[in-house]
Amino acid sequence: MRVVPRLVSPFAALLATMLALPAGAQTIYPINRAEILAGSHFDLKVEFPGLVDAAALKLEINGKDVAAVLGRSAELIAKEDGKDASSLILRSASIRKPGSYTVTASDGNSSKSVTWNVYATSAKPAAKNVILFIGDGFSIGHRTAARILSRGIEDGKFVGKLAMDSMPYMALLTTQGTDSIITDSANAAHAYTTGHKSCVNALGVYCSRAASTLDHPKVETITEIAKRQGLAVGAVTNSEIEDATPASMAAHTRRRSDFNDIVKMFYDSKIDVLMGGGSPNFLPKSTPGSKRTDDVDYIEQFKSAGYSFATTKSEMNQEADTAKTTKLLGLYNTSNIDGALDLKFLKKGSVSKFPDQPDVVEEMRAAIKILSRNKKGFVLMVESARIDKYAHSMDAERSIYDVIMLDNAVKAAQDWAKANGNNTMILVTADHSHPVSVIGTVNDNVVADEMRNKVGTYQEAGFPDYQRNDEGYPVSVDVPRRLRFVFGATPDYYDTFKPFLDGEFVPAIKNADGTMVANEKYKDIPGAVLRVGNLPNKGPSAANQGVHSGDDVILTAMGPGAERVHGQMENSDLFRIMAEALSLAPQGKSAGVKK
Numbered sequence: 001m002r003v004v005p006r007l008v009s010p011f012a013a014l015l016a017t018m019l020a021l022p023a024g025a026q027t028i029y030p031i032n033r034a035e036i037l038a039g040s041h042f043d044l045k046v047e048f049p050g051l052v053d054a055a056a057l058k059l060e061i062n063g064k065d066v067a068a069v070l071g072r073s074a075e076l077i078a079k080e081d082g083k084d085a086s087s088l089i090l091r092s093a094s095i096r097k098p099g100s101y102t103v104t105a106s107d108g109n110s111s112k113s114v115t116w117n118v119y120a121t122s123a124k125p126a127a128k129n130v131i132l133f134i135g136d137g138f139s140i141g142h143r144t145a146a147r148i149l150s151r152g153i154e155d156g157k158f159v160g161k162l163a164m165d166s167m168p169y170m171a172l173l174t175t176q177g178t179d180s181i182i183t184d185s186a187n188a189a190h191a192y193t194t195g196h197k198s199c200v201n202a203l204g205v206y207c208s209r210a211a212s213t214l215d216h217p218k219v220e221t222i223t224e225i226a227k228r229q230g231l232a233v234g235a236v237t238n239s240e241i242e243d244a245t246p247a248s249m250a251a252h253t254r255r256r257s258d259f260n261d262i263v264k265m266f267y268d269s270k271i272d273v274l275m276g277g278g279s280p281n282f283l284p285k286s287t288p289g290s291k292r293t294d295d296v297d298y299i300e301q302f303k304s305a306g307y308s309f310a311t312t313k314s315e316m317n318q319e320a321d322t323a324k325t326t327k328l329l330g331l332y333n334t335s336n337i338d339g340a341l342d343l344k345f346l347k348k349g350s351v352s353k354f355p356d357q358p359d360v361v362e363e364m365r366a367a368i369k370i371l372s373r374n375k376k377g378f379v380l381m382v383e384s385a386r387i388d389k390y391a392h393s394m395d396a397e398r399s400i401y402d403v404i405m406l407d408n409a410v411k412a413a414q415d416w417a418k419a420n421g422n423n424t425m426i427l428v429t430a431d432h433s434h435p436v437s438v439i440g441t442v443n444d445n446v447v448a449d450e451m452r453n454k455v456g457t458y459q460e461a462g463f464p465d466y467q468r469n470d471e472g473y474p475v476s477v478d479v480p481r482r483l484r485f486v487f488g489a490t491p492d493y494y495d496t497f498k499p500f501l502d503g504e505f506v507p508a509i510k511n512a513d514g515t516m517v518a519n520e521k522y523k524d525i526p527g528a529v530l531r532v533g534n535l536p537n538k539g540p541s542a543a544n545q546g547v548h549s550g551d552d553v554i555l556t557a558m559g560p561g562a563e564r565v566h567g568q569m570e571n572s573d574l575f576r577i578m579a580e581a582l583s584l585a586p587q588g589k590s591a592g593v594k595k
């Protein structure tokens with residue numbers, strides 16, 4: 001979702017100014033307690049609060065000059081971005097020898113230290129492949145709801161498990177970043193793909209004071225690291241491919257909405273398989289519908305670099321079935337690919353315009369076919385993106401159907417792993433949660449004047465009426481007794497107590513004076529009631545939809561290396577689990593920088 005600047009109270013602003021005043025407030029990136037994979041590349045940056053005397057500067061690691069440890073000195077930027085503040089920068093540093101590294105920066109008056117932990121990985125990989133599933137915004141309430149809709153309950157027990165329920169290892173993951181208790185999909189996915197914590201809207205960078213969004217201190221992504229080891233890498237999603245979660249596989253920008261730059265970064269990363277929506281950012285500005293501001297035709301660029309190109313499910317399957325295809329770019333929609341409820345049942349959204357879009361399961365199957373042609377192994381990120389988008393729009397059924405789609409993809413991956421050597425680690429998680437819960441059912445057969453009195457709680461909730469098809473989807477979403485799935489943080493909206501059969505819910509819109517108000521479109525639906533929201537409705541934080549929550553998310557895992565998944569962990573620990581499983585640190589002990 002769009003992220004808006006926070007309002008700052010005059011007191012907080014004054015306090016911030018006071019805190020910034022004393023000398024010695026230099027900031028060092030990577031930050032304190034950073035966990036760094038041995039051999040991975042990172043930009044070391046020190047920001048001083050004011051101008052510094054070059055002769056007085058000292059930058060040391062474990063008491064030695066930085067050049068002795070990293071192979072070269074940091075460059076002094078006397079007046080960064082033309083302002084009265086100096087910085088030191090050393091791009092693409094790396095450390096091969098594991099251990100504790102204390103970095104101390106001094107300007108002659110004051111000094112600041114941070115300590116990094118550099119870790120190696122075992123010489124022999126535990127897993128050949130890693131498949132990382134990210135259900136965007138996929139919360140515990142979502143998982144329970146999907147199990148109820150998809151499996152049903154008899155005698156108090158679920159009739160079957162979700163595919164992800166059968167996986168043996170589980171942990172609770174935090175989702176917080178460096179700036180806030182609430183994260184977004186960029187920052188959260190970045191923690192998985194780099195192992196570093198960052199801030200809202202950032203991908204592959206620490207959030208420094210640099211003016212340009214593309215000039216912040218970079219850390220490497222798993223794509224860069226795994227490709228250097230000879231592995232194939234892929235990212236598939238049903239969002240626009242430039243969107244935050246897939247972008248985290250390759251992007252380095254402070255601003256996730258730098259879509260045109262992100263397309264270039266995908267290209268430069270040489271990622272092998274890339275599938276989703278969002279074609280307009282690949283097309284030169286001269287092409288009608290293009291969103292680029294330059295004349296580069298990235299579809300042609302990818303093709304020239306040896307990629308097959310697909311715009312439909314049929315083309316995708318044809319390319320995947322061609323034995324010589326080892327690289328594929330698939331762009332199946334100008335915007336997001338439609339979710340499962342529209343794609344498979346209601347045919348709403350953009351299905352009439354794009355009638356041959358793959359779902360996430362089909363994308364993943366094609367991606368695995370292509371990536372597994374690399375004999376060294378692969379890393380694949382699979383995102384069910386619209387769980388989050390529909391949770392924002394408070395469209396419960398669409399969101400839950402896309403959890404079932406995610407689980408079907410997990411099942412397909414499990415079957416593939418079992419049939420192909422049992423050497424694939426499978427991880428299933430969310431990037432962050434939403435404040436959502438299953439609280440009971442709504443029953444149209446209850447006689448009552450108001451819809452709220454048709455809501456059953458406790459024993460009155462009973463069990464909903466859904467009938468499932470072979471893929472585990474309810475064949476009809478609008479059954480008489482259906483799930484009551486509620487949202488805890490909302491704008492003003494009309495609660496209809498019903499699924500939205502005509503298209504995705506749009507809960508609130510901006511009125512003439514800029515206030516977010518309930519969308520009157522739903523006012524006259526029989527039984528609809530106005531709910532006064534609890535989110536800001538005015539100012540820069542005004543919300544026209546639901547928001548993320550800071551609750552932990554579940555990580556479920558199986559396969560070689562998955563036994564490291566247990567207890568309560570930081571989201572950035574997931575990167576290390578993948579790095580350890582695939583032995584992504586180079587072997588050998590010499591420290592140094594990228595040549």
Ligand SMILES: [Zn+2]
Nearest residue numbers: 001137185388
């Ligand atoms: Zn979101």
